[in-house]
Amino acid sequence: xxxxxxxxxxxxxxxxxxxxxxxxxxxxxxxxxxxxxxxxxxxxxxxxxxxxxxxxxxxxxxxxxxxxxxxxxxxxxxxxxxxxxxxxxxxxxxxxxxxxxxxxxxxxxxxxxxxxxxxxxxxxxxxxxxxxxxxxxxxxxxxxxxxxxxxxxxxxxx
Numbered sequence: 001x002x003x004x005x006x007x008x009x010x011x012x013x014x015x016x017x018x019x020x021x022x023x024x025x026x027x028x029x030x031x032x033x034x035x036x037x038x039x040x041x042x043x044x045x046x047x048x049x050x051x052x053x054x055x056x057x058x059x060x061x062x063x064x065x066x067x068x069x070x071x072x073x074x075x076x077x078x079x080x081x082x083x084x085x086x087x088x089x090x091x092x093x094x095x096x097x098x099x100x101x102x103x104x105x106x107x108x109x110x111x112x113x114x115x116x117x118x119x120x121x122x123x124x125x126x127x128x129x130x131x132x133x134x135x136x137x138x139x140x141x142x143x144x145x146x147x148x149x150x151x152x153x154x155x156x157x158x
Contacts, residue, residue, distance in 0.1 A: 034088070041092040049093065053101050056089045060102075064109050075115045076123055082106065083126065096137045100149050103134045107156050131156060 004012075013021065029036040045052045060082060067078040086106050090099045107130050110117060117123035131153065138149045 037088075038092050046093070049095060049098060052089075052093065053098055056086065056102055057105050060086060060106060060109060064113055067113065067115065069113075069115055072116070072120055072123075075117075076120055079110065079115070079117070079123060080126070083130070096140055097145070100134055100137050100141075103130050103137075104149070104152050104156065106130060107134070111156070 013024075016024075025039060029039050041052070045055075063078070063082045063085065067082075068074040083106060086102050090102055093099075107127060110127060115123075117127060134149070134153055134156075138146050138153065141149065
């Protein structure tokens with residue numbers, strides 16, 4: 001089965017009733033956990049981005065607290081998992097400010113942890129890739145916001 005384009009789906013969704021639309025959304029939410037999480041974000045958390053960022057930061061803190069740092073290999077796996085979680089929440093919001101805030105927080109949490117990530121080439125590359133992502137996202141913002149975020153970014157690179 002070939003998936004329809006977004007435009008075709010949009011046209012078809014505009015032709016159905018609200019009751020049918022509710023039924024479709026609930027059916028989608030039943031099939032995959034990410035669909036349910038996205039629907040939860042859109043319905044309950046999209047209005048208040050600051051509290052959303054705060055909740056995600058708390059989850060990142062919990063994940064960093066649970067890292068098994070007995071070996072660098074296990075720590076690397078946990079750090080990648082935390083980054084996957086952060087990227088998932090960034091995708092839900094679609095906002096550049098949320099992306100920047102969460103990635104800066106991830107990088108600063110990684111710096112504050114006692115994990116010697118500089119000893120691992122993979123973790124160093126992962127960290128540098130996030131710094132590069134932050135820089136690209138910052139360039140798309142207004143100049144006033146750019147200044148604030150560039151100061152934070154400079155602190156991470158030092």
